[in-house]
């Protein structure tokens with residue numbers, strides 16, 4: 711049965727336990743940290759951070775200062791555009807696991823050219839894939855597939871004690887998301903679920919998505935220019951299949 715996350719941002723305290731737990735489980739090295747004028751640290755996802763708690767401060771319509779937290783990660787798209795892009799260059803670099811719905815990257819991503827990686831990243835509606843400039847490995851959240859295949863929840867979910875991070879059968883997560891949405895809307899009428907029909911990571915947001923992060927919901931990929939279009943048509947596997 712396909713799995714899903716339900717991420718209830720209204721419960722998040724920004725403790726960043728999920729961010730650290732993800733790094734620990736995947737044995738990712740630390741990043742050098744600097745104060746950038748925000749508690750969001752590191753400033754963006756990178757090859758050593760598959761998960762990032764984004765911070766967004768604003769005034770609501772009544773002048774109250776709000777601080778929104780958004781535990782950003784790969785959405786495990788039901789039809790992943792990053793896989794479509796990568797398959798044009800190196801088959802097997804991106805895997806969509808039928809049993810769980812997890813989208814994960816393999817060592818074969820090292821064979822992707824920089825241009826192929828840029829295509830994957832541009833095609834991702836949430837700007838998720840990152841590349842290690844030294845090894846060439848492209849990486850992101852893998853749903854902790856090793857844990858999930860052994861009937862354990864992903865580490866971020868295991869760590870979160872606020873009820874923000876939830877994981878289970880997709881039908882159960884959808885039910886939970888809809889229940890919480892109805893509850894939250896009593897106080898925040900603009901509350902919504904993000905891209906619920908397209909992804910396996912369902913966010914509940916009390917405010918409009920732009921109050922959380924630039925890519926909280928899907929951004930349409932930028933239209934291709936002539937040069938990019940020609941490059942895609944000439945990519946090796948497309949050419950082979952056309953023949």
Ligand code: SF4
Nearest residue numbers: 722723725726728870
């Ligand atoms: Fe928010 Fe839970 Fe992550 Fe803490 S562990 S930052 S409460 S999602």
Ligand code: SF4
Nearest residue numbers: 784785787790792834
């Ligand atoms: Fe791929 Fe981006 Fe979808 Fe994750 S969110 S599966 S990286 S397209």
